[in-house]
Amino acid sequence: xxxxxxxxxxxxxxxxxxxxxxxxxxxxxxxxxxxxxxxxxxxxxxxxxxxxxxxxxxxxxxxxxxxxxxxxxxxxxxxxxxxxxxxxxxxxxxxxxxxxxxxxxxxxxxxxxxxxxxxxxxxxxxxxxxxxxxxxxxxxxxxxxxxxxxxxxxxxxxxxxxxxxxxxxxxxxxxxxxxxxxxxxxxxxxxxxxxxxxxxxxxxxxxxxxxxxxxxxxxxxxxxxxxxxxxxxxxxxxxxxxxxxxxxxxxxxxxxxxxxxxxxxxxxxxxxxxxxxxxxxxxxxxxxxxxxxxxxxxxxxxxxxxxxxxxxxx
Numbered sequence: 001x002x003x004x005x006x007x008x009x010x011x012x013x014x015x016x017x018x019x020x021x022x023x024x025x026x027x028x029x030x031x032x033x034x035x036x037x038x039x040x041x042x043x044x045x046x047x048x049x050x051x052x053x054x055x056x057x058x059x060x061x062x063x064x065x066x067x068x069x070x071x072x073x074x075x076x077x078x079x080x081x082x083x084x085x086x087x088x089x090x091x092x093x094x095x096x097x098x099x100x101x102x103x104x105x106x107x108x109x110x111x112x113x114x115x116x117x118x119x120x121x122x123x124x125x126x127x128x129x130x131x132x133x134x135x136x137x138x139x140x141x142x143x144x145x146x147x148x149x150x151x152x153x154x155x156x157x158x159x160x161x162x163x164x165x166x167x168x169x170x171x172x173x174x175x176x177x178x179x180x181x182x183x184x185x186x187x188x189x190x191x192x193x194x195x196x197x198x199x200x201x202x203x204x205x206x207x208x209x210x211x212x213x214x215x216x217x218x219x220x221x222x223x224x225x226x227x228x229x230x231x232x233x234x235x236x237x238x239x240x241x242x243x244x245x246x247x248x249x250x251x252x253x254x255x256x257x258x259x260x261x262x263x264x265x266x267x268x269x270x271x272x273x274x275x276x277x278x279x280x281x282x283x284x285x286x287x288x289x290x291x292x293x294x295x296x297x298x299x300x301x302x303x304x305x306x307x308x309x310x311x312x313x314x
Contacts, residue, residue, distance in 0.1 A: 017091040018060050018126075019081070019305055020067030024090030026112055029119035033087030033312035036124045036304075037116070038094035039109045043102040043131040043167040051253055051287050056094050056126040058288035059304065062297025076266065076302065077309040087312045097128075106135040106167065113139035113280070122311040124304060127284035129253075130157060130169035133238040136282050137176050145234050146183035147279065149176055150225075150272060152265060153240035154256060155194030156187055156211060158204045162195065169285075170195040172238070177207050185209040186228050188217055188268070189243035192256035214243075214258050222264055226271040233276045237269065237307065241286045241300055248299055251291035262299060266306050273310035281307040 017023050018036050029035060038056025071082045081089060095112055097105040109125070113136055116123040125136050130153075140147055151157070151173060158177075159170040167175065176182050185207070191214040196204075204211060210228055217225065229235060246255035248262060272278050286300050 016060070019063045019301070020070045021081070021089050021091045024092040026092050026115045029090070029115065029121065031088070031119060032090050032116070032121035034089045034124055034308045035116040035119070035121045036089070036091040036126065036308065037112050038126050039097060039112075039128045039132050040094055041097040041099060042105045042109060042128060042135060043165065043169075044129055045162060045165060045168050048129070048253065050099060050129075051289070052127060052129045052285055054288045055128060055286040058291065058297050059126055059283070059286060059301045062294055063301035063305065074309075076306050077270075077313075079309075081305075081309060081312075089308050089312050102167065106138075109135040110139040117143065122278070123280045124308050124311065125280075125282040126304060127282060130172055130240055130284045131167060132284050133172050133282050134167060134175045136238075136280065137179060137182065137236065140236065140280070141179060141181050143181070145181065147181055148184040148186065148229060148233050148235045148276070149173070149182060150229065150235055150237045150268070151185065151187045151240075152189050152237065152243045152260070152268060153187065154189055154191055154214070154242045154254065154259060155240070156190060156196050156200065156204055156209075158200040159195050173204065173209065174200075177209070184233075186212070186225065188212040188225050189214050189260050191215065191258050192254075194254070214260060217260065217264065222267040222271060225268060226275060229272055229276050231275055234279050235272050235276045236280045237272065237278065237282075239265070239281065239283050239303060239307075241283065244299070249296050251287045251296035252285055253287055262303070265303055269303070269307050269310055273314065277314070278307075278311050281311065
């Protein structure tokens with residue numbers, strides 16, 4: 001907690017929750033519109049270690065100094081998070097994930113998301129590396145609905161396994177494609193090399209995934225992506241921070257030029273929320289050790305904030 005009086009000339013302290021939102025308890029949720037939960041670790045590769053485990057709290061810290069202004073008008077989404085139409089958004093803190101027990105981590109993440117869904121809320125999960133979305137997606141099974149995944153990412157993540165690990169960060173979309181409740185996968189922002197080889201691209205295309213490169217997005221516009229999202233469909237957005245251009249998001253494991261802008265990302269989120277039912281959102285692969293001035297954490301936090309506002313608005 002830091003005193004804000006000298007920084008902003010106001011009274012108060014930096015909040016420990018995301019953007020100063022009320023704290024929530026997964027075991028006593030009530031009826032939230034959106035519940036935020038941090039998932040530090042799911043299934044990391046040993047060679048990469050847990051490079052994003054500190055991301056949830058780093059992103060909270062990046063938003064903390066704006067927390068006193070939570071009641072102010074926010075031009076990104078045209079209102080204040082405290083206005084009635086946004087409903088109740090709570091921050092449930094971080095799950096106590098393990099550095100060694102990966103199956104338990106995946107179960108813990110899925111259970112937390114199911115608790116939020118059972119309470120009638122929508123989950124916003126802040127990771128953690130890109131193995132986090134897999135148990136998030138699994139939690140939506142048996143809900144009597146089919147889902148479209150919109151992946152905003154530099155990489156397609158269709159590897160079947162890497163060094164005999166099938167649940168790691170390079171296999172997220174491959175595992176999603178095997179889930180019966182996943183009807184459609186739209187992937188946007190792809191550029192530069194990743195772990196995928198030609199074979200993985202062919203498997204993704206054969207399954208029916210639509211892959212839109214960052215170059216295509218810049219050429220054809222955000223509307224070309226939104227056209228692929230059916231009206232009134234149920235959508236899960238997984239946002240990897242490396243989808244953003246490295247000029248505004250250097251704090252990732254694999255930065256590369258030519259990525260999405262902040263506004264393109266918000267247009268995608270807002271466009272989905274306006275056209276369809278945005279049922280869940282996760283943010284992954286923020287790497288705090290590469291955020292030299294805190295601005296990257298604020299950028300990731302603002303994107304999460306906009307996603308929370310759009311989900312709560314409905």
